[in-house]
Amino acid sequence: MAAIPSRLIPAASFDAERVRGDFPILERHVNGRPLVYLDSAASSQRPRAVLRAIEDYETQSHANVHRGVHALSQAATEAFEGSRERVRAFIGAKSTREIIFVRGTTEGVNLVAQSYARPRFKPGDEILITGLEHHANIVPWQMVCEQTGCTLKVAPIDRHGEVVMEEFLRLLSARTQLVAIAHVSNALGTVLPVKRMIDAAHAHGAVVLVDGAQAVPHTRVDVRALGCDFYTFSAHKLYGPTGIGVLYGREELLKAMPPWQGGGDMILTVSFEKTTYNDLPWKFEAGTPNISGAVGLAAAMDYVESLGIEAIAAHEQGLLQVATSELQQIPGIHIVGTSAHKAAVLSFTMDGVHPHDLGTILDHEGVAVRTGHHCAMPVMTFFGIPATARASFGCYNTEKDVEALVAALSKAREVFR
Amino acid sequence: MDLKELYRDVILDHNRNPRNFGRLDPSDAHADGHNPLCGDRLTVSLRMSGDRIDDVRFDGSGCAISTASASLMTEAVKGKDKAAVGQLFEKIHALLTRQDAVPDSSLGKLAALSGVREYPARVKCASLCWHTLNAALDKGAATVSTE
Numbered sequence: 001m002a003a004i005p006s007r008l009i010p011a012a013s014f015d016a017e018r019v020r021g022d023f024p025i026l027e028r029h030v031n032g033r034p035l036v037y038l039d040s041a042a043s044s045q046r047p048r049a050v051l052r053a054i055e056d057y058e059t060q061s062h063a064n065v066h067r068g069v070h071a072l073s074q075a076a077t078e079a080f081e082g083s084r085e086r087v088r089a090f091i092g093a094k095s096t097r098e099i100i101f102v103r104g105t106t107e108g109v110n111l112v113a114q115s116y117a118r119p120r121f122k123p124g125d126e127i128l129i130t131g132l133e134h135h136a137n138i139v140p141w142q143m144v145c146e147q148t149g150c151t152l153k154v155a156p157i158d159r160h161g162e163v164v165m166e167e168f169l170r171l172l173s174a175r176t177q178l179v180a181i182a183h184v185s186n187a188l189g190t191v192l193p194v195k196r197m198i199d200a201a202h203a204h205g206a207v208v209l210v211d212g213a214q215a216v217p218h219t220r221v222d223v224r225a226l227g228c229d230f231y232t233f234s235a236h237k238l239y240g241p242t243g244i245g246v247l248y249g250r251e252e253l254l255k256a257m258p259p260w261q262g263g264g265d266m267i268l269t270v271s272f273e274k275t276t277y278n279d280l281p282w283k284f285e286a287g288t289p290n291i292s293g294a295v296g297l298a299a300a301m302d303y304v305e306s307l308g309i310e311a312i313a314a315h316e317q318g319l320l321q322v323a324t325s326e327l328q329q330i331p332g333i334h335i336v337g338t339s340a341h342k343a344a345v346l347s348f349t350m351d352g353v354h355p356h357d358l359g360t361i362l363d364h365e366g367v368a369v370r371t372g373h374h375c376a377m378p379v380m381t382f383f384g385i386p387a388t389a390r391a392s393f394g395c396y397n398t399e400k401d402v403e404a405l406v407a408a409l410s411k412a413r414e415v416f417r
Numbered sequence: 418m419d420l421k422e423l424y425r426d427v428i429l430d431h432n433r434n435p436r437n438f439g440r441l442d443p444s445d446a447h448a449d450g451h452n453p454l455c456g457d458r459l460t461v462s463l464r465m466s467g468d469r470i471d472d473v474r475f476d477g478s479g480c481a482i483s484t485a486s487a488s489l490m491t492e493a494v495k496g497k498d499k500a501a502v503g504q505l506f507e508k509i510h511a512l513l514t515r516q517d518a519v520p521d522s523s524l525g526k527l528a529a530l531s532g533v534r535e536y537p538a539r540v541k542c543a544s545l546c547w548h549t550l551n552a553a554l555d556k557g558a559a560t561v562s563t564e
Contacts, residue, residue, distance in 0.1 A: 354480035356455050357424075360536060364420050373456050386456040386478055415424050416481070 014315040016398045019307065022047040023396050033366030036404040041186055041214060041345050041392030042370050043236045046300070050240055053299030054292050064288055066265055080291045083298035084281070087246050090301045091231065092222035097280035098254065100247040101289050105213040106136040108232025108247035109180070111284065112209050113140035115260040116230075116253065117178055123149035126175045128206070130168065130192070131157040131382060132185040135375040137211045141180060150177070157382060161188035161337035169200055176206040183215030187376040187390070188337025189320075189345030191215075198227050207253065213237055217394065218316060218343040220309050223248050235293065239395075240300030244293030247284075254280050261286040304395075312395045316344035319393045323402045330409055336388050344393035347374075350409065353416045355387040361415055362389070365408035422532035423539075424481065427489075432481035437474045437491035446556045450477075450549030452541055457483045461549045468498040475546060482530075482539050487546035489527050499554055506547055513540050 020026050023045045028035050037045060057079055063072035065080045084096045093099060102108045117127070127141045131154055145152050153176075155168035163181075172179070179201040184191050198208045209230035212221060216233040223231045230253070234245040249257075259266055259277055263286035268276045277283050304312065323346050327333050332351035350358055359371035370390045373380045380386060391405055440447070440462050447462035459477030463470055473495055475487045494502050505527075511518040513533050520528035533543045 354484075356457075356480035356539070356542065357482070360423070360539060361420060372454065377456075380456070386458075411420075415420055416429065 014307070014311045016315060016396060020396045020398070022049065024048060024051070026396060030366045030368070031364055036367040036401045038391040038393065038397065038401060038405060039368045039370050040217070040394035041237070041390065043242065044217060044239050044394050045396065046239055046241065046296070047303050049303045050296050050299045054241065054296045057292050057295040062291070065291055066282070076291055079295050080289065083294035086298035086301050090305075091248060092224050093248050094224065095251060098248055098251050100249065100254070100281045100284045101294055102232070102245050102247050103243055103290070104234040104236070104245035105211060105232050108245055109136055109209065109211060110140045111247055111260050112230050112249070113144045115257045115284075116207070117144045118147050119258060121148040121150040121177055124175060125150040125177045126153050126173070127151070128153045128155060128168075128171055128176050128179045128201075130155045130163045130181055132161060132163065132188060132190060132376065132379050133180070133182055134186050134211065134213070135377070137180050137182060138378070157379070160339050161185065161190045162339045163192060165193070168197060172200055172204045172206065174204060176201065176204050178209065179206050180209045181211065183210050183212045183221070184218065184343045185337070185376075185379070186214045186345070187374040187379045187388070188339070188347055189342040190337060190339040191341040191343055194228070195226055202227065214343060214345070218313050229253055235297040235300060238297070238300050239303060241293045241296040244290045244297050251280065254284070259283050259286070263287045265289070307395055315395065316393045316397075319397055319399065319402060320344045320346065322399055323391065323393075323405065326402060326406050327409075330406070332413070333409070336383055336385070345390060346392070347388040347390045349385060349388055350412065353412050355389045357416070358389045358412050361412040362405070362408045365404070365411055367404055367408045369405075423536060425529045425532065427526055427529035428481060428485040431485035431488040435484055435488040437488065437495075438476055439474045440476055441472060441474050446553045448549050448552035448556060450545045450552070452545050455480070455542070457542060457545055459483070459487055459546060459549060461487075461546065461553045463553050470494050470497055470502065479545070480542050482533060482542040483545055486530060486543040489530070490546050490550065493525065493527055494550065502550070502554065506551065509547060510544065513543050
């Protein structure tokens, strides 16, 4: 009997080969070789379902939102507000009033820094972050410190790339007004024990913001189960478009915060004497929003749910394990970030080959990885390295991609032998 | 495009064994160069006789292209005056950025950098040391003019 092609065997679990077919860009070649995309932690690719949803919106429904009585304006408003409801359900928020559309995670953090922290904080107050934060969760707080005279505290990490929990707990005090932590480290992949950190921060009366940019694509996030006060993430790491993201905030906090930017859509009435602000969430959405982006984000969430976020995570964990053990066998490769709890991110260095040379050689083989400091310079400083190469996995990666990475690494060794 | 065009033997050799590596102390001028995009850092220090570079060293950390380029540069500019260094810089700049640039014999071993122009993301790696040298020479001039 002839062998059955493996793709015809019903998949017992996750069928990554079939998933690949949903992503048109993965069909292309780079430098004459099939693209091996291992840079999803920087930006993931978009499935046809997302591209189609955006095209449908643009070709059938586009007009400005919250404006006109004409059919298209209503269709656009329905699409936009429908997307907000999709986001609410996806992260388990209580109300769509708690879902603010922003440009991305960076804008989400800045909104909280400027609208929550800046008007409240005083000299003597403290903001606590960790040693593995992305620059987007460091710099906005440094700006608030300059503006208000409050102090930034940093909980250190250990050689595995985990937050030293005793130090984090020790740094919490009555002075701690706000704790800002990554859910998952972008440079190392470490998954932080955010629930425990949130509970500890709340015990000291601090408000907690979680940077979920790297977590949302790999784990089910339930903001109410976590109990965080703010949670922010970007669509483009979740198979959605760029230029759109979400800030979740607890309603009572958002209500008490002043608007961040002024303009259209964020007001109820305007006169030269007095302006009254719009209700949540529109109070924080001045100007015409990224409507097609919101539509694309909602479609991305539908797509992720259709695959099952737990199934995606399990598939990626499998790839991470295979890639980790393969790379450990290559002489001269050092994995940076060795926490037992990691998302599908593999940072590494190779003796005698600078990460940028590695990046060029891998690209030459069609393998796309990120090289550099990953917008986390303090993490690089901690490990005493200028940069790493980082392979990161998404729902569309397969063991063949890991094999291609390993082959490209031996090519690098050959060039630099 | 063959990787060997970028990583020629001369480049690999100067990366592995950089020439004039270290820092001149005392020096007449020095400057730091930093490429924030990739984290490359290097320092160029100079000893001058009037307008002429008597001695030059560099140190820092960077990729093979940036290390080899700096090493080759120190060999090429030692003993040259500012005008000659300026001319060399123009030629190197053309070599790194223009597809039609043909290395002439005055470039010597620096011609090994011609493969870099096929990799636009790497041009800055090769040119960082030259910009740093120019900054050091400008400072040197400033020092000279105040004396």
